[in-house]
Amino acid sequence: MHTRSYSMHALGLHPLLRRRFSPSSFDSAHELGSDEVDLLLEAARWAPSAGNSQPWAFIVGRRGDDVHARLVPYLAGSSATWAPSASVLIANLSHRYVEDTSWDYSEFALYDLGQAVAHLTFQAQALDLFVRRFRAFDRRGVASEFDVPPHWEVTTMSAIGRPCDPSAMGGPLRLARQRRPLAAIEWRIRSASAE
Amino acid sequence: MHTRSYSMHALGLHPLLRRRFSPSSFDSAHELGSDEVDLLLEAARWAPSAGNSQPWAFIVGRRGDDVHARLVPYLAGSSATWAPSASVLIANLSHRYVEDTSWDYSEFALYDLGQAVAHLTFQAQALDLFVRRFRAFDRRGVASEFDVPPHWEVTTMSAIGRPCDPSAMGGPLRLARQRRPLAAIEWRIRSASAE
Numbered sequence: 528m529h530t531r532s533y534s535m536h537a538l539g540l541h542p543l544l545r546r547r548f549s550p551s552s553f554d555s556a557h558e559l560g561s562d563e564v565d566l567l568l569e570a571a572r573w574a575p576s577a578g579n580s581q582p583w584a585f586i587v588g589r590r591g592d593d594v595h596a597r598l599v600p601y602l603a604g605s606s607a608t609w610a611p612s613a614s615v616l617i618a619n620l621s622h623r624y625v626e627d628t629s630w631d632y633s634e635f636a637l638y639d640l641g642q643a644v645a646h647l648t649f650q651a652q653a654l655d656l657f658v659r660r661f662r663a664f665d666r667r668g669v670a671s672e673f674d675v676p677p678h679w680e681v682t683t684m685s686a687i688g689r690p691c692d693p694s695a696m697g698g699p700l701r702l703a704r705q706r707r708p709l710a711a712i713e714w715r716i717r718s719a720s721a722e
Numbered sequence: 723m724h725t726r727s728y729s730m731h732a733l734g735l736h737p738l739l740r741r742r743f744s745p746s747s748f749d750s751a752h753e754l755g756s757d758e759v760d761l762l763l764e765a766a767r768w769a770p771s772a773g774n775s776q777p778w779a780f781i782v783g784r785r786g787d788d789v790h791a792r793l794v795p796y797l798a799g800s801s802a803t804w805a806p807s808a809s810v811l812i813a814n815l816s817h818r819y820v821e822d823t824s825w826d827y828s829e830f831a832l833y834d835l836g837q838a839v840a841h842l843t844f845q846a847q848a849l850d851l852f853v854r855r856f857r858a859f860d861r862r863g864v865a866s867e868f869d870v871p872p873h874w875e876v877t878t879m880s881a882i883g884r885p886c887d888p889s890a891m892g893g894p895l896r897l898a899r900q901r902r903p904l905a906a907i908e909w910r911i912r913s914a915s916a917e
Contacts (some may be wrong), residue, residue: 537764537768539761539764540761540764540765540768540845541738541765541848542846543736543738543844544765544841544844544845545768546766547768547770551815565904566734566735568907568908569732569734569735569904569909570735570736570739571771571907572901572902572904572907573732573735573739573742574840575742575843575855575899577857579901580798580899581901581902581907583906583907584907584909585907585909586908586909587908587909588787618909620909628724629817633806634857635832635836635857635878636876637797637834637836638833638835638839638878639762639832640836641830641832641834641836641837641840642836642837642839644833644837644838645769645836645840645841645844646739646840648770649736649739649844650736650739651736651839652736653736658827660770660774662830664789675909681886682833683830683833684851697815705758705774706768706774706776707767707776709760709763709764709767711779712763712766712767712776712778712779712780713763713779713780713781713782714779714780714781714782714813714815714868714870721891722797
């Protein structure tokens, strides 16, 4: 069972946002077609970015293919227990520097990658897929394995697929974790005290 | 008219992604209710973040209210021409440092703020609202005006409302800008040449 915590406002959220959660286990029998994978990347592709800089790239491994087999050894002990059974593993890359310099490619490279991964996640939800993003992997190892040059960073990974428990997908509200209350994320205009 | 550029894949995107665009002008007669504003913040609130760190906060001004009037003077010359007519202006804050230190609060503060702003944008689209995010404003000025302490950053702003041209909202595909092709954002596994 998931802990459910929500406000009245949460009930008004778009279903794809309301039902979103990050599975802790994936159905190892589910496979994702290449058309669906392309659609996920297409969603990321059309995300907005500062000056249309598009500071993102993706290493995509479908379970059973060569790229997937090359990604799995770089998972950390924690993610290695659950991530390989997802239908797809994606390494999310951000364009951090101008090539051969220490100059930022864009002040918003990480922010924009976050937007792109969110867009991909939204499209995944529309396909009844769920996404768990994580950092528990060997960044340098993945970069070396796929010859990622130093001006790009392997920032996060996403595991995408069907959760093990299909009933987890059908609920009216899928807010598995606590969040700070709405009043706390709207900046306190009057008190303006530090957090 | 918008320049339309799309692939076959783009036609399969969820309508809220397919129709999303960043308006260059907003209908100054449109107003947003406080319930709708709360729903936008609720969408951001439930975004995922590294270790559930939720490194975001929002300064929200509805056109006509005091916060809006205090935000507008800090718009840059470019954004001052179009942003004040949006129904809502939001300053998007990221929790960059542990208070009174130079330690990162989270390696993913910007990435996670990007995700939260994207979630807010999806919810806006679901309410037939459109969002333009921008950097053209005086960060220090806004921080000072609202007593934002140094461990928080005023990272971006969002203008939210109805576009001036209502016909811009109805199209089947709303992809106003060019993007790199799909093949370019999937990391070239074999050639792996630097970009």
